[in-house]
Amino acid sequence: MLRNAAFGLALAAGFGTAPATAQVDEILNVSYDIARELYAAINPAFLDQYEGGDLTINQSHAGSSKQARGILQGLQADLVTFNQVLDIQILADNGFVAEDWQDQFPNNASPYYSLPAFMVREGNPKGIESWDDLVAEDVSVIFPNPKTSGNARYTYLAAWAYALAENEGDEEAAQAFVDKLLENVEVFDTGGRGATTTFTERGIGDVLVTFEAEVLNIVDQTPGYEAVVPSQSLLAEFPVAVVERVAEQRGSAGIARDYLEFLYSAPGQEILASFNNRVHDEAVVEANADRFPEVELFTVEDVFGSWQEAQDTHFASGGILDQMLRD
Numbered sequence: 001m002l003r004n005a006a007f008g009l010a011l012a013a014g015f016g017t018a019p020a021t022a023q024v025d026e027i028l029n030v031s032y033d034i035a036r037e038l039y040a041a042i043n044p045a046f047l048d049q050y051e052g053g054d055l056t057i058n059q060s061h062a063g064s065s066k067q068a069r070g071i072l073q074g075l076q077a078d079l080v081t082f083n084q085v086l087d088i089q090i091l092a093d094n095g096f097v098a099e100d101w102q103d104q105f106p107n108n109a110s111p112y113y114s115l116p117a118f119m120v121r122e123g124n125p126k127g128i129e130s131w132d133d134l135v136a137e138d139v140s141v142i143f144p145n146p147k148t149s150g151n152a153r154y155t156y157l158a159a160w161a162y163a164l165a166e167n168e169g170d171e172e173a174a175q176a177f178v179d180k181l182l183e184n185v186e187v188f189d190t191g192g193r194g195a196t197t198t199f200t201e202r203g204i205g206d207v208l209v210t211f212e213a214e215v216l217n218i219v220d221q222t223p224g225y226e227a228v229v230p231s232q233s234l235l236a237e238f239p240v241a242v243v244e245r246v247a248e249q250r251g252s253a254g255i256a257r258d259y260l261e262f263l264y265s266a267p268g269q270e271i272l273a274s275f276n277n278r279v280h281d282e283a284v285v286e287a288n289a290d291r292f293p294e295v296e297l298f299t300v301e302d303v304f305g306s307w308q309e310a311q312d313t314h315f316a317s318g319g320i321l322d323q324m325l326r327d
Contacts, residue, residue: 023251024250024255025054026055026056026057026058027055027056027058027078027079027252027255027256027259028058028059028060028075028076028078028079029059029060029077029080029259030067030070030071030075030079030080030081031059031061031067031080031081031082032061032062032063032081032082032150032151032191032192032238033061033062033063033064033144033149033151033191033192033194034061034191034192034193034196034210034213036059036061036193037217037275038271038275038277039057039059039081040059041274041275042262042263042268042272043057043059045262045267045268045271046268049262049267057259060075060077061193062190063149063150063190063191063192064082064083064087064150064151065084065086065087065147065148066148066190066191067080067082067087068080068082068088068091071096071243071246072090072091072094072096077243077246078242078243078246078252078253078255079240079241079242079243079247080097080240080241081238081260081263082239083154083236083237083239084150084153085102085108085237085239085307086150086308086311087150088101088241089307089308091243096244096246097243097244097245098241098242098244102239104241105240105260105261105264106264106280107237107280108237108239109240110238110240111238111263111264111268111269111272111279111280112238112263112269112272112273112278112280113235113238113277113279114211114212114213114276115154115212115233115235115278115295116154116210116211116212116233116234117209117210117211117212117215117216117227117228117229117230117233118134118207118208118209118215118227118228118229118230119199119207119210119218119219119226119228120206120207120208120225120226121206121224121225122223122224123226124228125206126138126139126207128206129228129230130231131158131159131163131230134159134181134184134207135177135180135181135184136184140184140186140204140205140207141185141186141206141209142187142189142195142205142207142209143155143195143209143210144189144190144192144194145189145190146314146315147321148190148191149189149192149195151191151192151195151211152188152192152195153310153315154234154236155209155210156178156314156321157303157304157310157314158234159178160174160175160177160303160314161234161304162177162232162233162298163176163177163178164303165298175324178324179324179327182324182325186204186205187204192210192211192214195208195210196208196210196214196218200225207228211236212227212233212276213275215227215229216276216291217275220276229295230295231295231296232295232296232297232298233295233296233297234297234298234299234300235297235298235299235300238277240260241260242256242257243256264280264281266283266284269281270284273285273287273291278292
Protein backbone atom coordinates (compact mmCIF):
# COMPACT_ATOMS: atom_id res chain seq x y z
CA MET A 1 0.00 0.00 0.00
CA LEU A 2 1.03 3.63 -0.39
CA ARG A 3 1.58 4.01 3.33
CA ASN A 4 4.44 1.56 2.99
CA ALA A 5 6.32 3.87 0.64
CA ALA A 6 9.91 4.40 1.71
CA PHE A 7 10.46 7.51 3.75
CA GLY A 8 12.48 10.22 2.07
CA LEU A 9 13.16 13.86 2.76
CA ALA A 10 13.51 14.80 -0.91
CA LEU A 11 11.99 13.45 -4.09
CA ALA A 12 12.71 14.53 -7.63
CA ALA A 13 10.67 14.10 -10.80
CA GLY A 14 9.11 15.96 -13.73
CA PHE A 15 7.48 19.40 -13.27
CA GLY A 16 5.36 21.49 -15.56
CA THR A 17 4.13 25.05 -15.03
CA ALA A 18 6.51 27.33 -13.16
CA PRO A 19 5.96 30.99 -12.28
CA ALA A 20 7.14 33.38 -14.96
CA THR A 21 9.36 35.16 -12.43
CA ALA A 22 11.69 32.21 -11.81
CA GLN A 23 12.52 28.65 -12.72
CA VAL A 24 12.09 27.03 -9.33
CA ASP A 25 13.75 23.65 -8.95
CA GLU A 26 12.90 22.91 -5.31
CA ILE A 27 10.31 23.73 -2.66
CA LEU A 28 10.10 23.07 1.06
CA ASN A 29 7.01 21.68 2.79
CA VAL A 30 7.26 22.37 6.52
CA SER A 31 4.94 19.98 8.30
CA TYR A 32 4.01 18.42 11.61
CA ASP A 33 5.88 15.66 13.34
CA ILE A 34 4.14 12.45 12.27
CA ALA A 35 3.49 13.31 8.59
CA ARG A 36 6.83 12.17 7.18
CA GLU A 37 5.63 9.04 5.42
CA LEU A 38 2.38 10.66 4.30
CA TYR A 39 4.07 13.43 2.34
CA ALA A 40 6.78 11.10 1.07
CA ALA A 41 3.87 9.33 -0.70
CA ILE A 42 2.08 12.54 -1.73
CA ASN A 43 5.16 14.02 -3.41
CA PRO A 44 5.65 11.58 -6.32
CA ALA A 45 1.91 11.48 -6.97
CA PHE A 46 1.88 15.27 -7.24
CA LEU A 47 4.92 15.30 -9.50
CA ASP A 48 3.34 12.71 -11.79
CA GLN A 49 0.68 15.30 -12.70
CA TYR A 50 3.26 17.64 -14.25
CA GLU A 51 5.69 17.65 -17.16
CA GLY A 52 8.71 19.86 -17.74
CA GLY A 53 11.69 20.79 -15.61
CA ASP A 54 12.90 18.99 -12.54
CA LEU A 55 11.51 19.72 -9.09
CA THR A 56 12.70 18.51 -5.71
CA ILE A 57 10.22 18.56 -2.83
CA ASN A 58 11.97 18.80 0.51
CA GLN A 59 10.24 17.97 3.78
CA SER A 60 10.78 19.30 7.30
CA HIS A 61 9.02 17.68 10.27
CA ALA A 62 8.78 18.55 13.96
CA GLY A 63 6.15 19.65 16.46
CA SER A 64 3.77 22.02 14.69
CA SER A 65 4.37 24.96 17.05
CA LYS A 66 8.13 24.45 16.86
CA GLN A 67 7.90 24.55 13.07
CA ALA A 68 5.95 27.81 13.15
CA ARG A 69 8.61 29.38 15.37
CA GLY A 70 11.27 28.12 12.98
CA ILE A 71 9.64 29.92 10.06
CA LEU A 72 9.41 33.13 12.08
CA GLN A 73 13.14 32.74 12.76
CA GLY A 74 14.09 32.21 9.12
CA LEU A 75 13.22 28.66 8.02
CA GLN A 76 12.50 29.09 4.29
CA ALA A 77 9.18 27.28 3.93
CA ASP A 78 7.31 27.61 0.64
CA LEU A 79 4.23 26.01 2.18
CA VAL A 80 3.04 24.60 5.47
CA THR A 81 0.92 21.54 6.19
CA PHE A 82 0.26 21.82 9.91
CA ASN A 83 -2.05 20.18 12.43
CA GLN A 84 -3.39 23.25 14.21
CA VAL A 85 -4.95 26.55 13.17
CA LEU A 86 -3.00 28.70 15.63
CA ASP A 87 0.34 27.61 14.23
CA ILE A 88 -0.62 29.05 10.84
CA GLN A 89 -2.41 32.03 12.33
CA ILE A 90 0.76 33.19 14.06
CA LEU A 91 2.42 33.18 10.63
CA ALA A 92 -0.46 35.26 9.27
CA ASP A 93 -0.23 37.67 12.20
CA ASN A 94 3.44 38.20 11.38
CA GLY A 95 2.95 38.70 7.65
CA PHE A 96 4.24 35.36 6.41
CA VAL A 97 0.82 34.00 5.36
CA ALA A 98 -2.18 35.82 3.89
CA GLU A 99 -4.66 37.18 6.42
CA ASP A 100 -7.49 35.31 4.65
CA TRP A 101 -5.54 32.04 4.43
CA GLN A 102 -8.49 29.95 5.64
CA ASP A 103 -10.60 31.21 2.72
CA GLN A 104 -8.04 30.27 0.08
CA PHE A 105 -8.78 26.53 0.12
CA PRO A 106 -11.92 24.46 0.88
CA ASN A 107 -12.98 23.31 4.36
CA ASN A 108 -11.25 26.23 6.09
CA ALA A 109 -8.01 25.22 4.37
CA SER A 110 -8.10 21.75 5.93
CA PRO A 111 -7.96 19.00 3.27
CA TYR A 112 -8.32 16.16 5.80
CA TYR A 113 -9.02 15.57 9.48
CA SER A 114 -8.58 13.10 12.31
CA LEU A 115 -9.18 12.88 16.06
CA PRO A 116 -7.32 11.87 19.22
CA ALA A 117 -7.46 8.09 19.70
CA PHE A 118 -5.66 5.50 21.82
CA MET A 119 -3.09 2.82 21.05
CA VAL A 120 -2.62 0.03 23.60
CA ARG A 121 -0.47 -3.05 23.81
CA GLU A 122 -1.75 -6.38 22.52
CA GLY A 123 -4.61 -7.74 24.59
CA ASN A 124 -5.29 -4.28 26.05
CA PRO A 125 -4.08 -5.38 29.51
CA LYS A 126 -5.38 -2.27 31.29
CA GLY A 127 -8.80 -2.45 29.60
CA ILE A 128 -8.59 1.02 28.05
CA GLU A 129 -11.87 1.90 26.31
CA SER A 130 -12.68 5.54 27.09
CA TRP A 131 -11.21 8.78 28.38
CA ASP A 132 -12.24 7.79 31.90
CA ASP A 133 -9.81 4.88 31.78
CA LEU A 134 -6.87 7.25 31.22
CA VAL A 135 -7.19 8.72 34.71
CA ALA A 136 -7.12 5.41 36.58
CA GLU A 137 -4.34 5.31 39.18
CA ASP A 138 -2.50 2.37 37.60
CA VAL A 139 -2.51 3.68 34.00
CA SER A 140 0.60 5.26 32.49
CA VAL A 141 -0.22 7.60 29.59
CA ILE A 142 2.03 8.86 26.79
CA PHE A 143 1.31 11.96 24.71
CA PRO A 144 3.45 14.99 23.74
CA ASN A 145 3.82 18.32 25.49
CA PRO A 146 0.92 20.70 24.71
CA LYS A 147 3.37 23.59 24.83
CA THR A 148 5.24 22.34 21.75
CA SER A 149 2.81 20.00 19.98
CA GLY A 150 -0.48 20.69 18.25
CA ASN A 151 -1.12 16.95 18.51
CA ALA A 152 -0.98 17.21 22.31
CA ARG A 153 -3.21 20.28 22.44
CA TYR A 154 -5.91 18.27 20.69
CA THR A 155 -5.56 15.54 23.33
CA TYR A 156 -5.72 18.04 26.19
CA LEU A 157 -8.79 19.79 24.76
CA ALA A 158 -10.49 16.50 23.86
CA ALA A 159 -10.14 15.34 27.47
CA TRP A 160 -11.44 18.69 28.74
CA ALA A 161 -14.43 18.60 26.35
CA TYR A 162 -15.22 15.02 27.35
CA ALA A 163 -15.12 15.91 31.05
CA LEU A 164 -17.36 18.93 30.48
CA ALA A 165 -19.92 16.74 28.71
CA GLU A 166 -19.80 14.13 31.48
CA ASN A 167 -20.16 16.76 34.24
CA GLU A 168 -22.89 18.97 32.76
CA GLY A 169 -20.51 21.79 31.88
CA ASP A 170 -18.74 21.96 35.25
CA GLU A 171 -15.39 23.65 34.48
CA GLU A 172 -13.88 22.75 37.87
CA ALA A 173 -14.67 19.09 37.31
CA ALA A 174 -13.15 19.27 33.83
CA GLN A 175 -9.98 20.83 35.20
CA ALA A 176 -9.71 18.17 37.89
CA PHE A 177 -10.11 15.46 35.25
CA VAL A 178 -7.41 16.88 32.97
CA ASP A 179 -5.14 17.52 35.95
CA LYS A 180 -5.37 13.83 36.83
CA LEU A 181 -4.69 12.87 33.23
CA LEU A 182 -1.55 15.03 33.20
CA GLU A 183 -0.39 13.39 36.42
CA ASN A 184 -0.59 10.03 34.62
CA VAL A 185 1.63 11.16 31.74
CA GLU A 186 4.99 9.47 32.18
CA VAL A 187 6.92 11.24 29.39
CA PHE A 188 6.22 14.59 27.70
CA ASP A 189 7.95 14.43 24.31
CA THR A 190 8.12 17.57 22.19
CA GLY A 191 6.20 16.09 19.25
CA GLY A 192 3.86 13.30 18.22
CA ARG A 193 6.46 11.05 16.61
CA GLY A 194 8.67 11.28 19.68
CA ALA A 195 5.72 10.13 21.79
CA THR A 196 5.12 7.22 19.43
CA THR A 197 8.79 6.23 19.71
CA THR A 198 8.63 6.41 23.50
CA PHE A 199 5.65 4.04 23.51
CA THR A 200 6.70 1.60 20.80
CA GLU A 201 10.51 1.52 20.87
CA ARG A 202 11.23 2.43 24.49
CA GLY A 203 8.30 0.37 25.78
CA ILE A 204 7.09 3.08 28.16
CA GLY A 205 3.41 3.56 29.04
CA ASP A 206 0.17 1.62 28.92
CA VAL A 207 -1.54 3.80 26.34
CA LEU A 208 -0.43 6.26 23.67
CA VAL A 209 -2.81 9.10 22.81
CA THR A 210 -2.24 10.50 19.34
CA PHE A 211 -4.10 11.08 16.09
CA GLU A 212 -6.29 8.20 14.94
CA ALA A 213 -4.34 8.12 11.68
CA GLU A 214 -1.04 7.51 13.49
CA VAL A 215 -2.62 4.81 15.65
CA LEU A 216 -4.16 2.95 12.71
CA ASN A 217 -1.01 3.22 10.58
CA ILE A 218 1.08 1.60 13.31
CA VAL A 219 -1.49 -1.09 14.14
CA ASP A 220 -1.81 -1.93 10.43
CA GLN A 221 1.94 -2.46 10.07
CA THR A 222 3.28 -3.52 13.46
CA PRO A 223 2.21 -6.53 15.52
CA GLY A 224 1.75 -6.16 19.24
CA TYR A 225 -0.57 -3.16 19.34
CA GLU A 226 -4.30 -2.47 19.19
CA ALA A 227 -6.31 0.63 18.31
CA VAL A 228 -9.00 1.96 20.61
CA VAL A 229 -11.16 4.72 19.10
CA PRO A 230 -13.21 6.37 21.85
CA SER A 231 -16.90 7.07 21.21
CA GLN A 232 -16.28 10.78 21.85
CA SER A 233 -13.30 12.86 20.77
CA LEU A 234 -12.30 16.21 19.28
CA LEU A 235 -12.23 17.19 15.62
CA ALA A 236 -8.58 17.57 14.62
CA GLU A 237 -8.15 19.56 11.42
CA PHE A 238 -4.96 19.78 9.38
CA PRO A 239 -4.72 23.30 7.93
CA VAL A 240 -2.47 24.24 5.03
CA ALA A 241 -1.19 27.50 3.57
CA VAL A 242 1.25 29.04 1.15
CA VAL A 243 3.99 30.93 3.00
CA GLU A 244 3.67 33.90 0.71
CA ARG A 245 6.49 36.01 2.15
CA VAL A 246 8.95 33.28 1.18
CA ALA A 247 7.22 31.80 -1.87
CA GLU A 248 6.66 35.11 -3.65
CA GLN A 249 10.26 36.09 -3.11
CA ARG A 250 11.45 32.73 -4.45
CA GLY A 251 8.94 32.59 -7.31
CA SER A 252 7.46 29.37 -5.94
CA ALA A 253 3.98 30.60 -4.96
CA GLY A 254 2.28 29.01 -7.97
CA ILE A 255 3.88 25.63 -7.36
CA ALA A 256 3.10 25.78 -3.65
CA ARG A 257 -0.56 26.52 -4.38
CA ASP A 258 -0.74 23.70 -6.95
CA TYR A 259 0.73 21.31 -4.39
CA LEU A 260 -1.88 22.20 -1.79
CA GLU A 261 -4.70 22.01 -4.32
CA PHE A 262 -3.54 18.50 -5.19
CA LEU A 263 -4.38 17.45 -1.63
CA TYR A 264 -8.05 18.17 -2.44
CA SER A 265 -8.04 16.22 -5.71
CA ALA A 266 -9.38 12.67 -5.89
CA PRO A 267 -5.87 11.15 -6.14
CA GLY A 268 -4.68 13.27 -3.23
CA GLN A 269 -7.69 12.38 -1.10
CA GLU A 270 -7.16 8.68 -1.85
CA ILE A 271 -3.56 8.85 -0.62
CA LEU A 272 -4.61 10.74 2.50
CA ALA A 273 -7.26 8.11 3.24
CA SER A 274 -4.76 5.30 2.60
CA PHE A 275 -2.82 6.71 5.55
CA ASN A 276 -5.97 6.46 7.67
CA ASN A 277 -6.87 10.14 7.54
CA ARG A 278 -10.53 11.08 7.27
CA VAL A 279 -11.22 13.08 4.12
CA HIS A 280 -13.95 15.15 2.45
CA ASP A 281 -14.22 13.77 -1.10
CA GLU A 282 -17.56 11.95 -1.11
CA ALA A 283 -16.46 9.06 -3.31
CA VAL A 284 -13.32 8.47 -1.24
CA VAL A 285 -15.32 8.72 1.98
CA GLU A 286 -17.79 6.09 0.72
CA ALA A 287 -15.00 3.76 -0.42
CA ASN A 288 -13.40 3.88 3.04
CA ALA A 289 -16.52 4.00 5.21
CA ASP A 290 -15.91 0.62 6.86
CA ARG A 291 -12.46 1.69 8.12
CA PHE A 292 -13.57 4.56 10.33
CA PRO A 293 -15.99 4.03 13.23
CA GLU A 294 -18.58 6.68 13.97
CA VAL A 295 -17.40 9.09 16.68
CA GLU A 296 -19.15 12.01 18.34
CA LEU A 297 -16.76 14.85 17.60
CA PHE A 298 -16.59 17.95 19.76
CA THR A 299 -15.15 21.05 18.09
CA VAL A 300 -12.88 23.68 19.57
CA GLU A 301 -15.28 26.40 18.42
CA ASP A 302 -18.33 24.84 20.09
CA VAL A 303 -16.64 24.01 23.40
CA PHE A 304 -13.98 26.69 23.81
CA GLY A 305 -15.23 29.53 21.59
CA SER A 306 -12.23 29.59 19.24
CA TRP A 307 -8.67 28.40 19.01
CA GLN A 308 -7.49 31.80 20.17
CA GLU A 309 -9.69 31.63 23.27
CA ALA A 310 -8.41 28.12 23.99
CA GLN A 311 -4.85 29.34 23.58
CA ASP A 312 -5.33 32.34 25.87
CA THR A 313 -7.12 30.35 28.56
CA HIS A 314 -5.21 27.08 28.55
CA PHE A 315 -1.86 27.25 26.76
CA ALA A 316 -0.56 30.81 27.09
CA SER A 317 2.13 31.58 29.66
CA GLY A 318 0.50 31.47 33.07
CA GLY A 319 -2.63 29.78 31.69
CA ILE A 320 -4.44 26.78 33.12
CA LEU A 321 -1.93 24.28 31.69
CA ASP A 322 0.99 26.08 33.34
CA GLN A 323 -0.90 26.24 36.61
CA MET A 324 -1.61 22.51 36.59
CA LEU A 325 1.94 21.57 35.65
CA ARG A 326 3.32 23.71 38.50
CA ASP A 327 1.05 22.13 41.14
